[in-house]
Amino acid sequence: MCLAVPAKITRLEDSGLGTVDYLGTEVKANFSLVPQAKMGDWVIIHAGFAISVMDAKEARETLQLFRELAESS
Numbered sequence: 303m304c305l306a307v308p309a310k311i312t313r314l315e316d317s318g319l320g321t322v323d324y325l326g327t328e329v330k331a332n333f334s335l336v337p338q339a340k341m342g343d344w345v346i347i348h349a350g351f352a353i354s355v356m357d358a359k360e361a362r363e364t365l366q367l368f369r370e371l372a373e374s375s
Contacts, residue, residue, distance in 0.1 A: 304348060306346045306347070306348065307324060307325075307346075307347075307364075307365075307368065308344045308345070308346065308356060308360075308361035308364050308365060309322035309323060309324045309329065309331070309344070309345055309346075309347050310322060310323045310342065310343070310344050310345075310361070311331075311333075311339060311340070311341055311342060311343050311344075311345060311352075312328060312341075313341075314333060314339065314340065314341050318332060318333050318334040318337075319331070319332055319333070320333060322345060322347060322352070324347075325365070329347070330350065331345075331347050331350060331351065331352050332350055332351045332352065333345075333351075333352045334351070335351050335352060335353055336352045336353070336354065336355050338355060339352055339355050343355050344356045344357070344358055344360075344361035
């Protein structure tokens with residue numbers, strides 16, 4: 303099973319590669335599947351590829367749910 307965690311784009315290169323921030327950890331990513339993505343956007347990463355862009359409100363809500371889940375266990 304895969305768990306998709308929202309990540310914020312912190313660097314985006316013309317090549318379609320860049321980095322995202324996963325709750326304070328920077329990870330390399332490929333943005334070729336979401337050419338509309340831009341700096342500061344929130345995305346879902348799977349196997350190193352950004353597979354969708356999400357709005358900031360949805361990202362914050364999802365991250366809050368993950369925090370609540372972690373605190374309850």
